Amino acid sequence: MGRRRCDHPEVSFESPIDRTILHVDLDAFFAAVEQRDRPELRGKPVIVGGGGPNQRGVVSTASYEARVFGVHSAMPLRTAGALCPHGIFLPVDGRKYSRVSKEVLAVLRRFTPLVQPISIDEAFLDVTGSRKLFGDGETIGRAIKSAVSDEVGLTISVGVARTKLVAKIASDLRKPDGLVVVPPGTEAAFLAPLPIARLWGVGAKSAAMLSEYGVRTIGDLAALPDDLLERRFGKVGAMIGDRARGLDADTVSERDPAKSIGHEHTFDVDSSDREVIERSLLGLSEGVAGRLRDSGVKASTVTVKIRDSSFHTITRQRRLKEPTDLTGPIFRTALELARPEVRGKKIRLLGVTASGLGETDQLSLFGSDDPRRRRVVEAEDLVRHRYGDRAITRARLVRSRLPAPFERDPMTPVDMRTHARDDAPPASPAPLEAGEEPDPIVDDDEVPA
Numbered sequence: 001m002g003r004r005r006c007d008h009p010e011v012s013f014e015s016p017i018d019r020t021i022l023h024v025d026l027d028a029f030f031a032a033v034e035q036r037d038r039p040e041l042r043g044k045p046v047i048v049g050g051g052g053p054n055q056r057g058v059v060s061t062a063s064y065e066a067r068v069f070g071v072h073s074a075m076p077l078r079t080a081g082a083l084c085p086h087g088i089f090l091p092v093d094g095r096k097y098s099r100v101s102k103e104v105l106a107v108l109r110r111f112t113p114l115v116q117p118i119s120i121d122e123a124f125l126d127v128t129g130s131r132k133l134f135g136d137g138e139t140i141g142r143a144i145k146s147a148v149s150d151e152v153g154l155t156i157s158v159g160v161a162r163t164k165l166v167a168k169i170a171s172d173l174r175k176p177d178g179l180v181v182v183p184p185g186t187e188a189a190f191l192a193p194l195p196i197a198r199l200w201g202v203g204a205k206s207a208a209m210l211s212e213y214g215v216r217t218i219g220d221l222a223a224l225p226d227d228l229l230e231r232r233f234g235k236v237g238a239m240i241g242d243r244a245r246g247l248d249a250d251t252v253s254e255r256d257p258a259k260s261i262g263h264e265h266t267f268d269v270d271s272s273d274r275e276v277i278e279r280s281l282l283g284l285s286e287g288v289a290g291r292l293r294d295s296g297v298k299a300s301t302v303t304v305k306i307r308d309s310s311f312h313t314i315t316r317q318r319r320l321k322e323p324t325d326l327t328g329p330i331f332r333t334a335l336e337l338a339r340p341e342v343r344g345k346k347i348r349l350l351g352v353t354a355s356g357l358g359e360t361d362q363l364s365l366f367g368s369d370d371p372r373r374r375r376v377v378e379a380e381d382l383v384r385h386r387y388g389d390r391a392i393t394r395a396r397l398v399r400s401r402l403p404a405p406f407e408r409d410p411m412t413p414v415d416m417r418t419h420a421r422d423d424a425p426p427a428s429p430a431p432l433e434a435g436e437e438p439d440p441i442v443d444d445d446e447v448p449a
């Protein structure tokens with residue numbers, strides 16, 4: 001462990017850090033809530049994500065009974081219907097899930113004030129200071145599991161480790177209802193046999209590049225010399241090398257929960273057509289606003305990302321006068337930010353991201369927003385959940401033949417798959433940690449030839 005690569009001066013890799021971090025993640029969250037509320041669904045294959053097996057749209061999640069048939073998140077509902085014809089298909093009830101999510105968070109906060117939610121169903125806890133009161137990490141993990149089960153009626157999986165990275169990988173290892181403890185000093189050995197897809201920051205593309213070096217497991221990666229990783233993958237290479245050895249100085253920060261929700265779109269053919277560009281921004285804004293509402297949050301900042309045909313990328317950001325979860329203000333801001341930047345250029349990629357997220361106050365639903373407008377939006381959300389994102393489209397979008405809308409931005413923590421499964425195609429990489437630059441090699445599309 002020769003070199004330090006740590007931006008936090010207070011935490012040193014060489015000196016053993018005496019931290020206990022828990023990562024908790026609800027099991028089959030949306031589906032589990034439905035099974036909790038409707039006992040007749042327990043033990044059955046439940047698929048949450050839309051109107052039915054013949055509808056557009058994708059699976060949000062599937063109960064473990066449905067996963068046996070190969071159904072998983074982000075799979076088209078049609079495919080899920082073919083794999084699991086007897087599945088019970090239910091619409092997404094975003095408000096209910098965010099209410100339950102808050103209940104779980106309240107339980108977690110009883111064990112430590114240092115709770116960092118990273119998506120609707122998962123959080124990191126630093127329980128270092130709670131051990132005197134509640135016992136060691138394992139004891140706290142068990143106590144949290146029974147509290148969530150008794151009080152909220154759901155099962156969670158917990159990972160206990162000295163670092164966030166290892167705790168997160170651990171919580172995923174024995175799902176559902178798992179508890180995996182990685183004792184201090186055993187991190188590298190724990191990680192070594194696992195496939196590299198489990199490592200934070202290694203996407204499908206990176207995995208393919210690494211396989212050229214015979215890297216299959218995290219241990220294979222850990223064994224590669226740093227200078228080779230750095231030569232081949234730049235700054236990020238060194239970072240994933242450190243991670244493979246279990247090093248991760250990132251701290252649990254109770255502020256700054258979900259950081260952003262963003263959608264990106266890469267054009268099939270680079271475009272300088274104003275109509276195409278503006279329609280695309282509208283579609284992206286619509287997708288972002290829908291997900292803000294699903295997550296029960298409002299955004300105070302809008303960022304656009306613009307990449308031109310020579311791979312030159314810029315971002316422009318603006319704070320809104322008032323936090324919002326509606327398409328209109330997000331689109332108008334994105335448009336104003338993008339217009340001067342796209343003029344005279346061929347555009348390859350556009351992105352719209354909402355950040356500065358705060359929980360939507362249910363009362364304010366009828367506050368500054370026009371209540372009639374709000375009801376229309378809620379009705380649209382209902383249809384969108386039932387029939388998929390393309391069911392409702394503004395007149396301007398209907399005229400377009402935009403390709404399938406809105407790839408998920410791999411950097412968004414809300415409602416996101418933060419791990420890749422061994423048996424599933426690699427899913428989006430994990431959310432970035434605070435202040436971290438996007439991983440260039442994680443981005444599956446955007447490495448210039």
Ligand code: TTP
Nearest residue numbers: 026027028029030060061073074121415416417
């Ligand atoms: P996950 O924690 O990734 O998945 P899960 O809780 O359903 O299952 P498990 O953790 O046991 O593997 O996501 C939490 C919720 O976020 C999930 O219940 C539904 C939602 N979600 C989506 O809507 N779309 C997605 O692509 C993913 C991955 C999750």
Ligand code: MG
Nearest residue numbers: 025026027121
């Ligand atoms: Mg989960």
Ligand code: MG
Nearest residue numbers: 025119121122
């Ligand atoms: Mg999760």
